[in-house]
Amino acid sequence: MSRATDTDTGSPEPHAADSHDLIRVHGARENNLKDVSIEIPKRRLTVFTGVSGSGKSSLVFDTIAAESQRLINETYSAFLQGFMPNLARPEVDVLDGLTTAITVDQQRMGSDPRSTVGTATDANAMLRILFSRLGTPHIGPPAAYSFNVASVSATGGFTVDRGAEKTKTEKVSFSRTGGMCTHCEGRGTVSDIDLTQLYDDSKSLSEDPFTIPTYTGDGWVVRVISESGFFDKGKPIREYTKKERHDFLYREPTKVKINGVNLTYEGLIPKLQKTFLSKDRESMQPHIRAFVDRAVTFAECPECDGTRLSELARSSKIGKVNIADACAMEIRDLAGWVRGLAEPSVTPLLTKLQHTLDSFVEIGLGYLSLDRASGTLSGGEAQRTKMIRHLGSSLTDVTYVFDEPTIGLHPHDIQRMNNLLLRLRDKGNTVLVVEHKPETIAIADHVVDLGPGAGTAGGTVCFEGTVEGLRASDGVTGRHLDDRATLKETVRKATGQLEIRGASANNLRDVDVDIPLGVLCVITGVAGSGKSSLVHGSIPAPEGVVSVDQTPIRGSRRSNPATYTGLLDPIRKAFAKANGVKPALFSANSEGACPTCNGAGVIYTDLAIMQSVATACEDCEGKRFSASVLEYHLGGRDISEVLAMPVTEAEEFFGSGEARTPAAHKILQRMTDVGLGYLTLGQPLTTLSGGERQRLKLAVHMADKGGVYVLDEPTTGLHLADVEQLLGLLDRLVDSGKSVIVIEHHQAVMAHADWIVDLGPGAGHDGGRVVFEGTPADLVAARSTLTGEHLAEYVGG
Numbered sequence: 001m002s003r004a005t006d007t008d009t010g011s012p013e014p015h016a017a018d019s020h021d022l023i024r025v026h027g028a029r030e031n032n033l034k035d036v037s038i039e040i041p042k043r044r045l046t047v048f049t050g051v052s053g054s055g056k057s058s059l060v061f062d063t064i065a066a067e068s069q070r071l072i073n074e075t076y077s078a079f080l081q082g083f084m085p086n087l088a089r090p091e092v093d094v095l096d097g098l099t100t101a102i103t104v105d106q107q108r109m110g111s112d113p114r115s116t117v118g119t120a121t122d123a124n125a126m127l128r129i130l131f132s133r134l135g136t137p138h139i140g141p142p143a144a145y146s147f148n149v150a151s152v153s154a155t156g157g158f159t160v161d162r163g164a165e166k167t168k169t170e171k172v173s174f175s176r177t178g179g180m181c182t183h184c185e186g187r188g189t190v191s192d193i194d195l196t197q198l199y200d201d202s203k204s205l206s207e208d209p210f211t212i213p214t215y216t217g218d219g220w221v222v223r224v225i226s227e228s229g230f231f232d233k234g235k236p237i238r239e240y241t242k243k244e245r246h247d248f249l250y251r252e253p254t255k256v257k258i259n260g261v262n263l264t265y266e267g268l269i270p271k272l273q274k275t276f277l278s279k280d281r282e283s284m285q286p287h288i289r290a291f292v293d294r295a296v297t298f299a300e301c302p303e304c305d306g307t308r309l310s311e312l313a314r315s316s317k318i319g320k321v322n323i324a325d326a327c328a329m330e331i332r333d334l335a336g337w338v339r340g341l342a343e344p345s346v347t348p349l350l351t352k353l354q355h356t357l358d359s360f361v362e363i364g365l366g367y368l369s370l371d372r373a374s375g376t377l378s379g380g381e382a383q384r385t386k387m388i389r390h391l392g393s394s395l396t397d398v399t400y401v402f403d404e405p406t407i408g409l410h411p412h413d414i415q416r417m418n419n420l421l422l423r424l425r426d427k428g429n430t431v432l433v434v435e436h437k438p439e440t441i442a443i444a445d446h447v448v449d450l451g452p453g454a455g456t457a458g459g460t461v462c463f464e465g466t467v468e469g470l471r472a473s474d475g476v477t478g479r480h481l482d483d484r485a486t487l488k489e490t491v492r493k494a495t496g497q498l499e500i501r502g503a504s505a506n507n508l509r510d511v512d513v514d515i516p517l518g519v520l521c522v523i524t525g526v527a528g529s530g531k532s533s534l535v536h537g538s539i540p541a542p543e544g545v546v547s548v549d550q551t552p553i554r555g556s557r558r559s560n561p562a563t564y565t566g567l568l569d570p571i572r573k574a575f576a577k578a579n580g581v582k583p584a585l586f587s588a589n590s591e592g593a594c595p596t597c598n599g600a601g602v603i604y605t606d607l608a609i610m611q612s613v614a615t616a617c618e619d620c621e622g623k624r625f626s627a628s629v630l631e632y633h634l635g636g637r638d639i640s641e642v643l644a645m646p647v648t649e650a651e652e653f654f655g656s657g658e659a660r661t662p663a664a665h666k667i668l669q670r671m672t673d674v675g676l677g678y679l680t681l682g683q684p685l686t687t688l689s690g691g692e693r694q695r696l697k698l699a700v701h702m703a704d705k706g707g708v709y710v711l712d713e714p715t716t717g718l719h720l721a722d723v724e725q726l727l728g729l730l731d732r733l734v735d736s737g738k739s740v741i742v743i744e745h746h747q748a749v750m751a752h753a754d755w756i757v758d759l760g761p762g763a764g765h766d767g768g769r770v771v772f773e774g775t776p777a778d779l780v781a782a783r784s785t786l787t788g789e790h791l792a793e794y795v796g797g
Helices: 056-073 117-121 123-134 220-226 242-250 268-277 286-295 311-315 323-328 331-339 344-362 379-390 411-426 467-472 476-480 531-538 568-579 639-643 647-653 662-673 690-701 720-735 747-752 776-782 786-795
Strands: 022-028 036-041 045-049 094-096 101-104 152-161 167-176 189-193 254-258 261-265 296-300 399-403 430-434 446-451 460-465 496-503 511-517 520-524 545-548 602-605 613-616 708-712 739-743 755-760 769-774
Touching: 022 056, 036 056, 036 430, 036 446, 036 460, 045 056, 045 411, 056 094, 056 101, 056 399, 056 430, 056 446, 101 379, 117 123, 117 379, 123 323, 123 344, 189 268, 220 254, 220 261, 242 268, 268 286, 286 296, 311 323, 331 344, 344 379, 379 399, 379 411, 411 430, 411 786, 446 467, 446 476, 460 467, 460 476, 467 476, 476 720, 496 531, 511 531, 511 739, 511 755, 511 769, 520 531, 520 720, 520 747, 531 708, 531 739, 531 755, 545 690, 568 639, 568 662, 647 662, 662 690, 720 739, 720 747, 747 776, 747 786, 755 776, 755 786, 769 776, 776 786
Parallel strands: 045 430, 045 446, 101 399, 399 430, 520 739, 520 755, 545 708, 708 739
Antiparallel strands: 022 036, 022 094, 152 167, 189 296, 254 261, 446 460, 496 511, 602 613, 755 769
């Protein structure tokens, strides 16, 4: 083998390929961005900061990552592109230097009852292969261990035509062994419906007996039942015969004719199961969700004990462990069990499975189990679960985009997340992070600060450079970067207490604790220590407890703050009263919609595999309402002008004068209280940031009548400056006589608390105990827990 020996000692010209070390963005105008132009260094860690709603996600996700994905999609054939989402080119003049972008966002994972941590990360698939090879007795292929596959068997025959009038009938049989429990169909739970919550059995069908949403007396659903001919409309339901009761509740779909129209009648229970129970609970409207919670009870399946698996699947074991036992272990324990398996025939499989499980532990999720329903994961847990497949990847020169990866992390865990981000960078990748936590901002190679405000007051680059430069800058982020909340000199005294005795939900270990009332009580502890189990699973929920969890707001382009908060209802009524017309005229989703665009404000042109083109409707000019509706005014404004108002302007408009509407003014006051005064009433929900959605939900729940507020990580998505405003809101709630219980990791909220309950000491089976109860000052002085150490460091104690 020969080698070159001559060496050029001169200074060679830089290679042309080495000049592409920047991502250049020029003239970005997506959402609220105002002609933003920046240059982002490749193979570095860049953190994007700014108040909530300043345009960080619009720049990083909706511009850079979206264009990268669109360009990758265009490399596929037209046939394949027909099966892909049609992505529009972002509103930007120039995007140069892009690499393949992998986004890891905060979106909750699918909450299908059969979706688990194991199925979402391929760990279950590898376990099934492992048991199909090593399990005894051997019961079949990997599908035999899957709770998503049912056992099927069939026999039959088919006729073979051999020509010249010769035919032959051959018998065939087919069977497939699946692991699904037949009783619960792989869900692990069975549902039971409380019939007393469906109807008043003392009434007849003619007396409107139903208590089910949408089942009104004059609606088609009820007419099909009452006019089906199966029942006496004047007979109380409780007096039905056995056959009538069966037809009323369980009858199979049957064709009936009502007023000359062919319709289908179906028993009440199967109809409800199709219309309500088959849907994702979190996607339901609030009143539908309340009905389902009231009428339906879920219990562990008695056949499979909640494992989702058939008895046959559970009978096959490796040693003394079956696949249900393996999936129920904490992942760190499962990793230890897999490490102890020494079988040369499956070495590649064991190596891959071991790496996946070790990645869970490394990323701080070792306390989870593979059978944990994915819909029950918090936003932070879901984001870290999505990161699993990227750890240890051999890909380099990839752009990784993260949306607040420290959400849901205790200060103790943030350093671990920081190390993972740095490791991805050190492999030669570009890492873009949208973040508010000072601990993560501190490790950035490059910082881009957007602002100065939110919404229309933001969308510009306030600072580009190093962390030290940001700290010295005069922007909102720079001024607040070193902010540290101080411990309160005096704390409020409790006016009562909420007793919890013997709490044992999930990993809680027979916990006894008294939650003080009339004060701001913060529940702390590392991720997985049992905080949510204590608050949501153990605190009794009588009338008067208002719970605000992390469930994301769902909404289409037609949804906006006015529709979500219920603000549009009093506004429509005020317009109708002032003009003597129907309220429905002032809804762009109803009678008042522009007939050309159907109230959307834009016309979409479908170009098959090419991106769809959206153009403003020429008739309504994007105002969404018909011309006749815009002739009606209230206080000198038409309905489109009102929906274009910011919240602060609308609050003043509906607070006095001709347009004075107390019901609307109250809702607008609550939106201002949570710091959303800059939002326009008609802004589509799809354009709101995560922090804006969280606060919008809080504004809605502030209207709920209750004496106890339970908030789950309300600082999610909030800038350092926004946290101050949140603390002021919490203080006002307590000072008005409410009790506020907050699950939180943010040290500023801990320092501001009147009382702290700290759970731990670790996560999973290492947690589940109360390790401290007392004031923040006592916690700092004791430094006896991880939370105490980090809070003491934060306040400088």
